[in-house]
Amino acid sequence: MTTPIATSLRDLIEGGPPPAGRFGPYGGRYVPETLMEILIELERRSVELLADEGFLAELAGELRDFVGRPTPLTAAGSLGEAWGVALFLKREDLCHTGAHKINNAVGQALIARRLGAKRIVAETGAGQHGVATAAAAARVGLPCTIFMGAVDARRQAPNLERMRLLGAEVRLVEAGDQTLRAAIDEAFRAWVADPVGTYYLLGSVVGPHPYPWLVRRLQTVIGEEAREQVVRAGGLPDVAVACVGGGSNSIGLFRGFLADEGVELLGIEAGGRGGEGDPHSASLARGTTGVLHGAMTPLLQDAHGQIVETHSIAPGLDYPGVGPEHALLRDLGRARYESVTDREALEALRECSAAEGILPALESAHALAGAKRWAGRNRGGRVVVGLSGRGDKDLAVLADGAHHV
Amino acid sequence: MSEGSGAAAITAAIEASAGPALCAYVTAGFPSRQAFPEILRSVAAAADLVEVGVPFTDPMADGLTIQASNRAALSAGVTLEWIFDLLEAEHRHLEAPLLLMGYYNPFLIHGLERLASSLARSGVAGLIVPDLPLEESEPIREALAPGSRALVQMVAPTTPPPRLQRLTAASAGFVYAVTTTGVTGQVDLDPGDLDHLARVKRAARLPVLAGFGIRSRRQVAAVARLVDGVVVGSALIEVIEGGEDPGEFLRGLRNGEVPA
Ligand SMILES: Cc1ncc(COP(=O)(O)O)c(C=O)c1O
Numbered sequence: 115m116t117t118p119i120a121t122s123l124r125d126l127i128e129g130g131p132p133p134a135g136r137f138g139p140y141g142g143r144y145v146p147e148t149l150m151e152i153l154i155e156l157e158r159r160s161v162e163l164l165a166d167e168g169f170l171a172e173l174a175g176e177l178r179d180f181v182g183r184p185t186p187l188t189a190a191g192s193l194g195e196a197w198g199v200a201l202f203l204k205r206e207d208l209c210h211t212g213a214h215k216i217n218n219a220v221g222q223a224l225i226a227r228r229l230g231a232k233r234i235v236a237e238t239g240a241g242q243h244g245v246a247t248a249a250a251a252a253r254v255g256l257p258c259t260i261f262m263g264a265v266d267a268r269r270q271a272p273n274l275e276r277m278r279l280l281g282a283e284v285r286l287v288e289a290g291d292q293t294l295r296a297a298i299d300e301a302f303r304a305w306v307a308d309p310v311g312t313y314y315l316l317g318s319v320v321g322p323h324p325y326p327w328l329v330r331r332l333q334t335v336i337g338e339e340a341r342e343q344v345v346r347a348g349g350l351p352d353v354a355v356a357c358v359g360g361g362s363n364s365i366g367l368f369r370g371f372l373a374d375e376g377v378e379l380l381g382i383e384a385g386g387r388g389g390e391g392d393p394h395s396a397s398l399a400r401g402t403t404g405v406l407h408g409a410m411t412p413l414l415q416d417a418h419g420q421i422v423e424t425h426s427i428a429p430g431l432d433y434p435g436v437g438p439e440h441a442l443l444r445d446l447g448r449a450r451y452e453s454v455t456d457r458e459a460l461e462a463l464r465e466c467s468a469a470e471g472i473l474p475a476l477e478s479a480h481a482l483a484g485a486k487r488w489a490g491r492n493r494g495g496r497v498v499v500g501l502s503g504r505g506d507k508d509l510a511v512l513a514d515g516a517h518h519v
Numbered sequence: 520m521s522e523g524s525g526a527a528a529i530t531a532a533i534e535a536s537a538g539p540a541l542c543a544y545v546t547a548g549f550p551s552r553q554a555f556p557e558i559l560r561s562v563a564a565a566a567d568l569v570e571v572g573v574p575f576t577d578p579m580a581d582g583l584t585i586q587a588s589n590r591a592a593l594s595a596g597v598t599l600e601w602i603f604d605l606l607e608a609e610h611r612h613l614e615a616p617l618l619l620m621g622y623y624n625p626f627l628i629h630g631l632e633r634l635a636s637s638l639a640r641s642g643v644a645g646l647i648v649p650d651l652p653l654e655e656s657e658p659i660r661e662a663l664a665p666g667s668r669a670l671v672q673m674v675a676p677t678t679p680p681p682r683l684q685r686l687t688a689a690s691a692g693f694v695y696a697v698t699t700t701g702v703t704g705q706v707d708l709d710p711g712d713l714d715h716l717a718r719v720k721r722a723a724r725l726p727v728l729a730g731f732g733i734r735s736r737r738q739v740a741a742v743a744r745l746v747d748g749v750v751v752g753s754a755l756i757e758v759i760e761g762g763e764d765p766g767e768f769l770r771g772l773r774n775g776e777v778p779a
Contacts (some may be wrong), residue, residue, distance in 0.1 A: 127656040134654065145649045146580045148700050151682065172673055184727060289586060295577065302579045307701040309677055355743045405650070418598045419628030421576040 123448055126439070127373050129331075131161060135323020135409075135461045136447060143322040143515030145302075145408045152226050152309045157324035160225055169228070176220050177335065180253060181210045183217075185336075187498070188341035192469040196388060196491040196498075202347065203501045204340045206363060214336060214363040215246035215317060215504030221332035222315045222351030225249035231313035234258040237301040238357070239294030240430035241273025242479065242503055243317030247420030248280035256313075259283045261300040263292040266429045267424035270406035291423050294359075298407050318360025322408030326437050327426060330365045336500065337370020343496055353378040353488055357428045357480040358398065360436065360439055361437035363502035368449060379439060379449035382484030393425035397436045397455040398444055413439045427456035427511065428476035430503075454483040462486055463505065463512070475503035476511065526669035529692030530617045531725040532567045532606055538773055539739055540748025542568040543755055543765070544620060546588035547605075548597035549574075551751035554563045556609055556764055562755070563613040567767035570647060570750065571606065573599055573621025573725050580649045582704030584753040586706060588634040588760075599625050599766050603641045610642030618692075619649040621660075631662035639666050645669030653689055661762050676715045678721075687723040694723045696746060698731045704753030707734040734747065 116273040121138045135157075143153060144492075177183040185205045194201030206214035219236075226234055234251045236258065238244030242396045251258035260277050264286045267274050269315040277284050290296030296320075305314040319326045321332075337354075344351055354371050356364035358381040371377040386394035394400070394414075401412035406421060414422050414434040426432040443449035452464075463479035465474055474482060478501045485499045505512070533540040543566035548555050557716040563569050602619070613674060616654065619638070625649065626634060637670060638646070645668055651659065653672060658668055674683055675697045687694050696719040699705065699712040713729075720727050729742045730750030731775035739749050758768045 142655050143652065144655055146649050146675070146697075146698060147652055147673045148580075148677050149687070150652050151677050151679055152703075267750070289583075290577070299577050299579050303582075303702045306580060309700055401626075405622075405627060407579070408650070413624075415628065416598070417628070419575075421595060421624075454753075489706065519707035 117129055123372070123446055124400055127441070129269060129394060131157060132322055132329040135327065137326070137438045137442040139403070140409070140411050140441040141323060142410050143408060144405045144410065145322045146454055147304060148309055150293070153322055153324065159229055159329050160324060161223055161334050164226060168329055169224070173221055173224055176224065177217065180218055181216050183335065184210065185337045186208060187340055187347065189347065190231035190368060190470050193466055195488055196465070196469060198488040198493040200496045201485070202344055202351070202498045204498060205414065205470065206336060206500065207472070207478070207504035208261060210251050211242070212506065213242040213246065213475065214333060214366065215243040217335055217366070218317065218329050218332045218362060219243065219246035219250040219315060220253070222248070222328070223254045223256065226256060226313035226315065227254045229255060229313060232311035233303050234313050234315050235261070235304045236315040236317060237261050237294065237297035237493070238317065239263070239297065240428070240475070241266065241270040241277065241507060242430060244282065244284070245273050245276045247315050248277045248282035249319070250279050259285060259304065261285050261287050261304070263287050263297045263299040265292040266294065266297070269511055270429055270507050271510060293429065295421065298510045300356060304447045315417065318362040319365050319439060320360040320407060320409060320411070320435055322441065326409065326439055329362050330369065330439060333362050333366030334369040334449050336363065336366035337368060340367060340498055341370040341503045343390055349496065350374055350377055351498040352430065352492065352495040353380050354498045354500070355382060355481050355485040357382050357431060357477050357502060358436060358440060359395070361431050361440045361478060363500050365439055367500040367503060368443070372448070379443070380488060381451040382480045382482060383451055383453040384480060385453035385455045386425040387468045388457070393429050395424040397434060398440055398451040399453050401436070406435050411435050411436050412441050426460065430475070430477040431480060451486070452484055454480050454487070458483040472501070473505040474501055476508045478502045520757065523641050524766065525667055528644050528690040529568060529618070529669055530726060533728070536567045536748065539743030540567045540726065540728060541769060541773055542566060542570060542730070542748065542750040543661040543769055544570040544571040544572055544750060544752035545759070546574060546592050546599060546756060547602045548590065548592040548595050548749055549756065551586040552595050552597065554603065556637055558759060559609060560613065561699050561764065561766040562769065564768040566615050567748070568618060569613070569615050570618045570620040570684065572601060573619055573625055575625060576623040578622060578703055582702040582753060584704045584756050587710060588756050603637045606641035606643060615643060616644040618645045618647055619643050622733070623651045625650050626659065631658055632660050634659070635664055635668060643668065646670055646673045651672060655688055674719055676700055676712060683722045687725070689721070690725055693726045693728050694719060695750065696727050696729045698733070698742070699728050701731065705732040705733055708738055713742065713745060720746050736772050
């Protein structure tokens, strides 16, 4: 059963779903048999729909009128000057519901409706994907259930309330690590229980094929817009920087510049507290290849193949795996991945807020911290940062930030 | 167990069963590492096959009972290595062929190239890997060396007919028919869901065992009319957790008095 695999950059740039969902050795479809036919059908139908002019027009209309796209590219003069670079922020924080997650949620909700789904289930970490899914489900008229780890529900309380107001049923997950990983486990279980009527609206470029491709396809709008905007503002950047949790906002941004060899792609993972032996979420930098949540990908695991506890001050980055396409981009040398600590992210968040009047999400603050470090090595450079979301949800954590670091 | 006999031993054990065949699932090292060998012996004396569960941090096809037993085993320090060592010492005294049931990652990290010899030394006849569909199973099939250790294929109510043909043909030892869409341990088996079991039986040349949600003698009797036997997991774990005799529970499922 040897299948050709997408191993070259050319294959990746081409853009269709990779054969068997393989990004080099990564990806694939490791799920219970109950879900296999459902995933095969989802792949077939979403490929069809995303080539269908009627559907694409509907999607473009929703991105414009409901999400508020295109989002601006803001020249961040003061912060750029302080860091010694020309700095541009791709403002996904200005999307409806406050983060890039809605690009994917709206696209998949439209697909779910076309597939005749009876309800939507989703996981959420930071609550941003949960809020986006609740909003998109309301928009297409489908009931939805969101699974959220109990720890995350505590540290992102405003989002919990928002999901409920948007009509979602929120189930708190007390099992496992009570964060994003446990929420995904639980969403899978709900899906297995009703695979035909339920649509699983996965929130990042992780999970079994076709999700890594499908979510990337729906987030590519970030990079397409950003490229056009930055070129209009004077030329291609030297680097595009984004934070990497599961990897959806970063892959969306990177895709816009993938074919531009001169543009460096820099992904920033969560380094946690940063001490020797402290938990973190840097799966690309420090993980080993394994299988979790349906895909083969770099994971934070022990010597026995058990998944270890992760930590990040940013709940959206607090995840032991990462999208398989990033792993291939890393291996090919097309993208580089670094990590920044909780403290560096907090610092960047405060700097950006005060200098630019923009309060970024803790996740996005990781990208800013990574950009700052890059700027230190590349004075005079031209930088695009993916500002994936806004920080309103993080006020409780920020109020006693030192306590969480 | 000699080379080349894993799949055949499993099939033979099912065929030798007088009534419906009984495959018993126990989580390795549960309720404790000390108590487990005794449980294993008692279960192997009452069942036709024993599935030893390899605990995993993220058992996505399992309900609350097996999630909890996995967690308990992991906190007690159970590893795949520990399981191989224990079974190496125990398997000659066990009356039923052994299978390992576990998610793919621990096997992958153990090293597929070492897997066949580890299974051989611990007397394991076959493997059930619930998150490894046929399409992803080639590396482990190659590692197991065709014909020696069985890779049991699962089929589900959502498996369409052409796919069912391929899965049953690729299975070894027996075909594991999932009774219903859902995770392990559901309390109510919908009788309407059982129709597809007859379809599996018609498609399969190997014996068919049905699992997920089997907990009463009445269910065993109903399912046994359609296929060759059952897999019992969560209900057995609950019995073990309650400190009752697992062997007696299993014998009761087959022919004794058990609450319907
Ligand atoms: C604002 C924001 N940025 C980034 C992420 C990380 O996800 P991804 O790596 O898929 O973009 C999240 C996840 O919740 C988020 O809410």
